Amino acid sequence: MNNYEPVIGLEVHVELNTKSKMFCKCSADYFGKAPNTHTCPVCLGLPGALPFINKAAIEGCMKIGLALNCTVSEKSLFERKNYFYPDLAKGYQISQYRWPLCVGGWMDVKGLEGKRRIRINRAHQEEDTGKLTHASGTTLIDFNRSGVPLVEIVTEPDFKNTTEVRDYAKKLQQLFRYLDVSNADMERGDMRLEANVSVRVKGEGESGKEELPNYRVELKNINSFRFMVAAIEYEIKRQIKELEEGRTLKQETRGWDEDKKSTYLQRSKEDAHDYRYFPEPDLPELRIKQLESRIKEEIPELPWDKAKRFAEEYGIKDADAQILTETRQLAEYFEAAVVHGKKHGVEAKAVANYIVNAKPDIDNFLPTQIIEEIKGKKVGVIEDEKELEKLASEAIEENPGLVETYKRGKVTVIQAIIGSVMRKTGGKVNPNKIREILEERLRLERLPR
Amino acid sequence: MDITNLTLIETIEAIKAKKFSEEELNNAYLKKIAIINPKINAFLEIQKKSRGIPAAIKDVISTKGIVTTAGSKILSNFLPQYNATVIEKLLEQGVSVVGKTNCDEFAMGSSGENSAFGPVKNPWNLARITGGTSAGSAAAVASDMCVFALGSDTGGSIRQPSSLCGVVGLKPSYGRVSRNGLIPAVSSFDTIGPIAKCVADAGLILDWISGADGKDSNCSEIASPLRGLAMTSLRGAAATKQSVKGLKIGMPKEYFSEGLDLNVKKVIEDAIKKLESLGAEIVEVSLPHSEYALAAYYIINPSEISSNMGRFDGIRFGSGREDLGPEVKRRIMLGTFALSSGYYDDYYAKAAKIRTLIKQDFEKAFEKCDVIVGPVSPTTAWNLGEKIDDPLKMYLSDIYTISANLAGIPGLSVPCGFSEGLPVGLQIIGKYMDEETVLNVGEVYEQSTEWRKEKPNLSF
Structure with missing residues (x-):
C-alpha cells in the first residue's frame, strides 16, 4: 500500500x-x-x-x-x-x-x-x-x-x-x-x-x-x-x-x-x-x-499576505495571525483596534490576544470599546483561584440550558458560558483561565454517576 | 396612379404631400396581396392594418405577437415574446408589418423550396423558383405586395432571390445591423438587410436599421467581427454621390470562368461596360482562394447550424425534431460530424483558415479597386423541383455570393437585364462597412438604365 x-x-x-x-x-x-x-x-x-x-x-x-x-x-x-x-x-x-x-x-x-x-x-x-x-x-x-x-x-x-x-x-x-x-x-x-x-x-x-x-x-x-x-x-x-x-x-x-x-x-x-x-x-x-x-x-491585500504581515508587524503568533485574517472584516477590525490601542498604551499583541480569546462580536462592539475593556482588565484582573471557582459555579448554575447543550456534545457553547463570566466581571478575568476551570467542572459533571 | 408601384421614398413623399392617406396605402397593398399571394405563396401571415408603411418581413425575424415560423413546421405555432431590434427600429420610423414572408426552413436552401409551407413562385414565371432563402421577401417586392421587405443573408439569401426576382437586395457588412431577434442559421454569417424597389430605398432602410443596440455583441463600436483582420482600416472615403467618375471597379477573373451561364455572363459584361461608359475605371483583380470558398462555407455553415439548432428540442417551445425538413437534418448531421472530437482540426479549423485567406484576398483586391462587381447567380431562376434532389448542385448556385459572407463585407444585387425573359442581377461587393460606395455605384448604374421600370406581368 x-x-x-x-x-x-x-x-x-x-x-x-x-x-x-x-x-x-x-x-x-x-x-x-x-x-x-x-x-x-x-x-x-x-x-x-x-x-x-x-x-x-x-x-x-x-x-x-x-x-x-x-x-x-x-x-x-x-x-x-x-x-x-x-x-x-x-x-x-x-x-x-x-x-x-x-x-x-x-x-x-x-x-x-x-x-x-x-x-x-x-x-x-x-x-x-x-x-x-x-x-x-x-x-x-x-x-x-x-x-x-x-x-x-x-x-x-x-x-x-x-x-x-x-x-x-x-x-x-x-x-x-x-x-x-x-x-x-x-x-x-x-x-x-x-x-x-x-x-x-x-x-x-x-x-x-x-x-x-x-x-x-x-x-x-x-x-x-x-x-x-x-x-x-x-x-x-x-x-x-x-x-x-x-x-x-x-x-x-x-x-x-x-x-x-x-x-x-x-x-x-x-x-x-x-x-x-x-x-x-x-x-x-x-x-x-x-x-x-x-x-x-x-485587488485587496490577500489573506495569506495579511497574515504574514500581521505576524511580522505586530509580533503575534502565526496561528493568531491566521485567525485574525480569517475574514477581511475581522482583519480590518483588528487593525482599527490596534490604531486606537496605540493611543492608549495598549500593545498590538494584547489586542490580538483579546480578540483571539474573547472573540468579541465585531458587529456590535466598536474597536474602541474593546480597547477600554483591555485597559480595564489590566487594572483589576481577578487572579484569585477561589474567586474564579466561584464565578465558574455561578455561571454553570445561571446557564442550565447551555450546560445541557454542552453535555450533549456541542462543546463550542462553552464560549457563551465564558462570555457570561466576562460580562459579569466586566472582562476582568483571563478567558483562558476561566475556560480551564469551566472545562474541568463540566467534565466532572459529564461523568456517569 | 397605382400606389403599389411607388418606391419607399416616393411613398413617403406622397403621404407627406397628402396625395393619399396611410389607410389608402395599406388598402391598396392588402388588395394586391389578396389577389397575388395565393399564386405566389410569398406570405405566410398577413396583418390587416390601416396605418404605417407596409413592409414584408422574412419569417426568421421575431415579431412580438405575430407567429414566426422560420419556414419550419416545428415553429408553426411559435409566438415570439419580443421584437427583433430591426422591427423596433422600423416601428420607430412609422413602418408596419404587413406580413411575414415565406422562406427556406431556418434559412437553409438556395431556391425557396425548402419551406414547410410550400415553395415560393417567381412572379416572372410561376413555374420557376424565386431563389432563396429570402424567397417570399424578394417575390413580395417584385410583385408590389409591399413597399419594401427585410430579408436575411447567410450565403446569398438576400442577393440571390433579389437577382432572380429582379429587385434590389443589400447584404450589409456583418455587424452593421443587429441580429437580435433573428432566428439564426449561421451566427457568424447572418446579416439582416433590405430588399427594395430601388437602390435609394435600400440605402434609406439600411440607415433605419443599422447601429449598435447593446444586445448583439458583434454589432458595436468596439467589436471586431472579422476576427484577427482589421478590415475597418480599408474603409474608403465614400465616392462622390451620383457619380462613378474616377472610381475603380474590380472584375475578379474567378467570377467569370466555368460554370457561369453564357447569357448571364453577357448581361453582366454589358452592365460593366455601362459603368465604364459612366466614367469608372475597370481593373482586373484576383480572388485566388475563391475555389475553396464553397468547401469552407459548407463546413462552417453546418457546424454552426448544428449548434444553433440544439435549442429546438421541443421541450419549451415548438414541436419535436421529427418535424424538421431534410435539408435541416442534413446540415445538423454534417455539422455534428465536422465538430466532433478528432475531426475538428481537419474540418472546422481548416475552414476557418480558408475563411481568413478569403478575407485577405479581398483586402488585397481592394488595394486596387473601390468595389468589386460580378454576377450574383451563375444562372437565372431555374424550374421548380429541378435541383431539389441534388444538394451539391443546389449549393453550387451560391458560388458567387458566399465569399462576401465569409469575409463579412457588403454586397448588393441590382437588376441589370434579362436572359430569356428572366431577370439578372449585378453584384457590387464593397469594403467592410463601406455600404455607401456600394450603394452609390448601384444607384448611378440603376438611374442610368431602365431596368428598374420592368415589372413582371401579373395579370393572372
Missing part, C-alpha cells in the same frame, strides 16, 4: 455575485426567488436572442485569476460546449476551452509535507445552467440560475494528499470572499468542487518527467469540503486495492454516497460527452490584457 501515491487535481466552480447575469440584464440574485421570475429571451434561450457580455463578470474572473498569480491572456475566446440537458436552454453552454481568460498561476498550500506550491492551469469564465427539480414523477425547470456568471479554476494534478486539497479549497473560499466576487457558500451552491483522482506507483512521477497515470477518476457533485475529502480518501484506497488486485483502472466519473460512505460510478468513459467545442460566433474575441494593471490595483 505504501508503494502508491495519489495524484489529485481540483476543479472549482464559483458563482460570481454580480448584479446581472453573464450575458443578459436579468438579476443574478436568484437564490430563494420564485421560479422563472429572473428570466428573459436570452437566458431562456429563445430563438434569436443573443448573449451580451457582462463586463463586471469578466472583471471578477480577472480578479480571481490575478489573485492566483495567473496572467491575463492576450487573446481570449468564448466557445460553445454543446450537449443536451433539459436545464441547458440553448443546447450549449457558453464557456471557455482553448483560449481561457487567465492562465498559468499558482497557490501555496499547507499539507502533510509542509508548504507546497500548487500550479493553476487556468481561471476561465462561463455561465451556469438552469436547475431541475424532480418531484412526484415530473421534472420542473427553474431558469433563474440560467446564465449566472461562473468562474472555473482548474489546478494541475499537483496535490499529494487531502490535507492539501482541504487547505486549497478553504483558501479559495476565503479568497473569493476577500475579493468580494462571491459569497462562496457551499451549501447554496455558490462554490462547487470536483476532483480528479488517480494513483501511481511511487517514483513514477519523479525525475522531472511527471508521468501521469493513463486514467483519472472524476469526483463530481460533492457539496461540502468534508465530503470531498472523504470521497478522495475513499477513492485513493479503492484505486490502490484495484491495482493491487491486478485490475486496470479506467477513466470515469463517480459521485459520493454519504450514507454508504463510498463513491459510486456515474458515467464511464464510453458514455462521455463529445462537447463539440467551437468558438462562440455570437461573441467577439476578448483582447483585454490592457485592463490587467487596473484590475490588479483593485
Whole structure:
C-alpha cells in the first residue's frame, strides 16, 4: 500500500455575485426567488436572442485569476460546449476551452509535507445552467440560475494528499470572499468542487518527467469540503486495492454516497460527452490584457499576505495571525483596534490576544470599546483561584440550558458560558483561565454517576 | 396612379404631400396581396392594418405577437415574446408589418423550396423558383405586395432571390445591423438587410436599421467581427454621390470562368461596360482562394447550424425534431460530424483558415479597386423541383455570393437585364462597412438604365 501515491487535481466552480447575469440584464440574485421570475429571451434561450457580455463578470474572473498569480491572456475566446440537458436552454453552454481568460498561476498550500506550491492551469469564465427539480414523477425547470456568471479554476494534478486539497479549497473560499466576487457558500451552491483522482506507483512521477497515470477518476457533485475529502480518501484506497488486485483502472466519473460512505460510478468513459467545442460566433474575441494593471490595483491585500504581515508587524503568533485574517472584516477590525490601542498604551499583541480569546462580536462592539475593556482588565484582573471557582459555579448554575447543550456534545457553547463570566466581571478575568476551570467542572459533571 | 408601384421614398413623399392617406396605402397593398399571394405563396401571415408603411418581413425575424415560423413546421405555432431590434427600429420610423414572408426552413436552401409551407413562385414565371432563402421577401417586392421587405443573408439569401426576382437586395457588412431577434442559421454569417424597389430605398432602410443596440455583441463600436483582420482600416472615403467618375471597379477573373451561364455572363459584361461608359475605371483583380470558398462555407455553415439548432428540442417551445425538413437534418448531421472530437482540426479549423485567406484576398483586391462587381447567380431562376434532389448542385448556385459572407463585407444585387425573359442581377461587393460606395455605384448604374421600370406581368 505504501508503494502508491495519489495524484489529485481540483476543479472549482464559483458563482460570481454580480448584479446581472453573464450575458443578459436579468438579476443574478436568484437564490430563494420564485421560479422563472429572473428570466428573459436570452437566458431562456429563445430563438434569436443573443448573449451580451457582462463586463463586471469578466472583471471578477480577472480578479480571481490575478489573485492566483495567473496572467491575463492576450487573446481570449468564448466557445460553445454543446450537449443536451433539459436545464441547458440553448443546447450549449457558453464557456471557455482553448483560449481561457487567465492562465498559468499558482497557490501555496499547507499539507502533510509542509508548504507546497500548487500550479493553476487556468481561471476561465462561463455561465451556469438552469436547475431541475424532480418531484412526484415530473421534472420542473427553474431558469433563474440560467446564465449566472461562473468562474472555473482548474489546478494541475499537483496535490499529494487531502490535507492539501482541504487547505486549497478553504483558501479559495476565503479568497473569493476577500475579493468580494462571491459569497462562496457551499451549501447554496455558490462554490462547487470536483476532483480528479488517480494513483501511481511511487517514483513514477519523479525525475522531472511527471508521468501521469493513463486514467483519472472524476469526483463530481460533492457539496461540502468534508465530503470531498472523504470521497478522495475513499477513492485513493479503492484505486490502490484495484491495482493491487491486478485490475486496470479506467477513466470515469463517480459521485459520493454519504450514507454508504463510498463513491459510486456515474458515467464511464464510453458514455462521455463529445462537447463539440467551437468558438462562440455570437461573441467577439476578448483582447483585454490592457485592463490587467487596473484590475490588479483593485485587488485587496490577500489573506495569506495579511497574515504574514500581521505576524511580522505586530509580533503575534502565526496561528493568531491566521485567525485574525480569517475574514477581511475581522482583519480590518483588528487593525482599527490596534490604531486606537496605540493611543492608549495598549500593545498590538494584547489586542490580538483579546480578540483571539474573547472573540468579541465585531458587529456590535466598536474597536474602541474593546480597547477600554483591555485597559480595564489590566487594572483589576481577578487572579484569585477561589474567586474564579466561584464565578465558574455561578455561571454553570445561571446557564442550565447551555450546560445541557454542552453535555450533549456541542462543546463550542462553552464560549457563551465564558462570555457570561466576562460580562459579569466586566472582562476582568483571563478567558483562558476561566475556560480551564469551566472545562474541568463540566467534565466532572459529564461523568456517569 | 397605382400606389403599389411607388418606391419607399416616393411613398413617403406622397403621404407627406397628402396625395393619399396611410389607410389608402395599406388598402391598396392588402388588395394586391389578396389577389397575388395565393399564386405566389410569398406570405405566410398577413396583418390587416390601416396605418404605417407596409413592409414584408422574412419569417426568421421575431415579431412580438405575430407567429414566426422560420419556414419550419416545428415553429408553426411559435409566438415570439419580443421584437427583433430591426422591427423596433422600423416601428420607430412609422413602418408596419404587413406580413411575414415565406422562406427556406431556418434559412437553409438556395431556391425557396425548402419551406414547410410550400415553395415560393417567381412572379416572372410561376413555374420557376424565386431563389432563396429570402424567397417570399424578394417575390413580395417584385410583385408590389409591399413597399419594401427585410430579408436575411447567410450565403446569398438576400442577393440571390433579389437577382432572380429582379429587385434590389443589400447584404450589409456583418455587424452593421443587429441580429437580435433573428432566428439564426449561421451566427457568424447572418446579416439582416433590405430588399427594395430601388437602390435609394435600400440605402434609406439600411440607415433605419443599422447601429449598435447593446444586445448583439458583434454589432458595436468596439467589436471586431472579422476576427484577427482589421478590415475597418480599408474603409474608403465614400465616392462622390451620383457619380462613378474616377472610381475603380474590380472584375475578379474567378467570377467569370466555368460554370457561369453564357447569357448571364453577357448581361453582366454589358452592365460593366455601362459603368465604364459612366466614367469608372475597370481593373482586373484576383480572388485566388475563391475555389475553396464553397468547401469552407459548407463546413462552417453546418457546424454552426448544428449548434444553433440544439435549442429546438421541443421541450419549451415548438414541436419535436421529427418535424424538421431534410435539408435541416442534413446540415445538423454534417455539422455534428465536422465538430466532433478528432475531426475538428481537419474540418472546422481548416475552414476557418480558408475563411481568413478569403478575407485577405479581398483586402488585397481592394488595394486596387473601390468595389468589386460580378454576377450574383451563375444562372437565372431555374424550374421548380429541378435541383431539389441534388444538394451539391443546389449549393453550387451560391458560388458567387458566399465569399462576401465569409469575409463579412457588403454586397448588393441590382437588376441589370434579362436572359430569356428572366431577370439578372449585378453584384457590387464593397469594403467592410463601406455600404455607401456600394450603394452609390448601384444607384448611378440603376438611374442610368431602365431596368428598374420592368415589372413582371401579373395579370393572372
